[in-house]
Amino acid sequence: MAVVADPSELLDCLRANPVFAELKPWAIEELLDGALLRTVQAGGAIVRQGDAADHFGVIFSGRAKMVQVTAEGHQVLLRYLMAGQEFGLLAVLPEHAYPVTIEAVEECQVLCWSGPVLADAFVRHPQVALNALRIMVLRNQELQARYRELVTDRVEQRLARALVRLATIAGAPDEQGTRIALPLSREDLAEMIGTTLYTVSRTLSQWEQAGLVATGRERIVVCATAELEQLAGASEPLPVSCVAPCALVEMLSAARAASAQTARH
């Protein structure tokens, strides 16, 4: 399973990540030297809420979810991390704790840099710092939009929008429409949009009867994107921060799916 990663694939991964955009190839190679490739089993924690934020990382393979838990044990899903997405920019600031837990949904390979190494990269390659700022600004925009949605929109609208977004960033063509290529339980969706798994289940059942979606165990196919978009209501186009890495995600996951198949048989 845990195949040693191909160095050129690692380079591709960084090259396509917004953090390393506009960097000369030699600079990326240099940065890669400072990185550590860590493998985390499915269900394991890539970073743990409350721990000292000492590492910055990029997901090289696998999927993970970023969650925040409350003192009472309630859980909120902030976002999904897929291959090519970064986390822990916080690590440049000394003396901070991770505000979230990142949990591997499936086995993940993660490229890691320690805080000081990242800080050094910022100094040696100012472009990296600018890229980081861009990412944070865009991510902030996205969060603000979700915050507003949570206040102003009903569960139905939020669920519709979540499905449309997921179909966009993790959609795979399917006979009935666009399949969301992510093992999504009702509970995952509920945590994503801030509701309960029961309400999600009910709403999906309704939509299934109306022919808008087709569902199964941890599987959702969007059949009528246009109708769902209408249910979601008018909304600004998705900020680029999520969209950008996705071309990469497609690329990498397709490549790895192929190699995994050959390896398995």
Add this chain to the structure above:
Amino acid sequence: MAVVADPSELLDCLRANPVFAELKPWAIEELLDGALLRTVQAGGAIVRQGDAADHFGVIFSGRAKMVQVTAEGHQVLLRYLMAGQEFGLLAVLPEHAYPVTIEAVEECQVLCWSGPVLADAFVRHPQVALNALRIMVLRNQELQARYRELVTDRVEQRLARALVRLATIAGAPDEQGTRIALPLSREDLAEMIGTTLYTVSRTLSQWEQAGLVATGRERIVVCATAELEQLAGASEPLPVSCVAPCALVEMLSAARAASAQTARH
């Protein structure tokens, strides 16, 4: 009213802002040269949602609120901007639109830099870029926390927490406890925590009867901080991003209050 600002006060304002932290005095002066001081009347828009994001700014005097409006006209208050706080870091990225409207609550004086000038500042003073990144990272943390609260906590808890926070950042000693030195209507509070003014009014009435707070028209005094904190439940300490500029806010507003008084009489 619109007194020409004292240059040394402007310098103080920048010096205390996290964006310009760790900069040499000459560098701050240089940056100040590139700025434009704009006055916006109470009720006017400092930036308008949807407009091209071409300016970065720092509030020099007055208070403003950052809101996001939906297509249906619903409004969400994202945060209050007080003297010393910045906005529009987005302007370094070309081709973006403001995702929010910033509305002056009272007459505001705003220091503005155009996008290119800000970008230039980033190049000439890498520290500024790092500071900007720090701010965005911390602000992102704060938003994540508020997002989680919105999902997991009841209105009562959120209101209690909002009052405790407001008392911390804008509290003034009072005979009955800590007065929040901000003209806060029930509606403002409601938009802050994502509820309606009616629910806020009811909850405050209840608390007033229990002796936890004392209220008046746009005036709230926190009498029993400990009890409110308990109602708010366990919560991580407030991220520094808000706290940092507050000492400055106190300083400046006190200074200006004094000078305004002498000017008026």
Add this chain to the structure above:
DNA sequence: CGAGTTGTTGAAATGACTCAATGTTAGTGG
């Protein structure tokens, strides 16, 4: 096959919203 997820659905409870009527306070101008 059996055990443990994962999903469905009904009924009851409820927190919060909406609407509408009414009271209160701070300014304004005569």
Add this chain to the structure above:
DNA sequence: CCACTAACATTGAGTCATTTCAACAACTCG
């Protein structure tokens, strides 16, 4: 100084979306 106005605040009653609880069905995996 007072009446007038507009903004702000309170309160009750009715409604609704969503949650909660509980029981059951369906699927997966060892």
